[in-house]
């Protein structure tokens with residue numbers, strides 16, 4: 525746990541957890557953050573797209589790099605380049621439900637194959653002592669729940685950290701995450717020294733506290749609950765330490781959205797930065813009374829100035 529800084533981590537979110545969002549989350553209390561999923565094959569080939577995903581923000585001291593791939597072969601070939609980035613932890617994606625990924629045998633398709641995840645972990649372990657983690661689901665569907673056997677295979681192969689997204693592949697991102705499964709996982713691994721994290725339906729500080737206090741997990745990954753609401757890290761820490769927390773006010777929400785926008789533009793240029801920022805801004809202003817007009821303006825804004833102007837209308 526010392527290595528990753530603490531129990532509250534920004535989950536891997538493709539299309540979201542770039543260095544700008546990770547910087548915002550860390551500044552508000554996230555102990556560490558995970559990159560967007562990165563193709564092992566892309567890493568092996570040293571592709572430009574892959575390299576961009578792995579850049580750190582200035583001062584980013586901890587970075588969990590998540591890779592995806594169908595087998596140990598691309599992982600083995602990716603290792604030289606992966607180690608160049610000095611990951612804090614190397615995580616393997618066994619949860620992605622997207623057909624394009626699954627049909628190659630990667631992501632949640634790996635749930636069918638505990639032997640393969642063991643081989644992938646061993647391919648990493650042959651090369652480095654950097655801790656390995658696996659993020660996986662309950663199983664492929666409700667007929668094939670196998671998370672405990674899968675977790676056993678990963679731990680036996682040497683994984684030091686396991687993150688269960690307590691839904692099946694068939695559920696995608698809908699349906700309730702199964703908290704009972706978190707309890708089963710923590711019972712199963714009690715005393716083993718494997719770090720156990722939970723993911724799924726963590727939308728409030730109370731949700732996170734439940735996973736740790738009631739389900740017995742070591743930590744939590746915040747995913748959709750942190751989009752537009754990175755304050756959830758600070759709030760959760762306050763809740764765990766003092767039993768209560770204050771919500772971020774309107775001014776802080778807008779100021780954080782503006783700061784996030786400025787980082788996006790600094791890191792990715794105005795064009796790409798504004799385009800990628802749109803979905804974040806929509807999330808930041810969700811639920812603010814009178815935000816409908818600002819949303820319309822953000823939907824068509826293509827410059828930083830236009831986006832700032834739309835945000836400022838919310839403060840009047």
Ligand SMILES: Cc1cc2nc3c(=O)[nH]c(=O)nc-3n(C[C@H](O)[C@H](O)[C@H](O)COP(=O)(O)O)c2cc1C
Nearest residue numbers: 535536537538560561659689723724725726747748
């Ligand atoms: C837009 C989006 C992108 C995601 N990308 C990844 C990813 O790259 N790797 C991964 O392991 N999980 C990914 N996830 C899954 C999340 O990390 C998390 O496990 C899931 O959203 C459940 O948590 P939640 O219900 O609290 O959102 C993604 C989820 C969403 C909604």
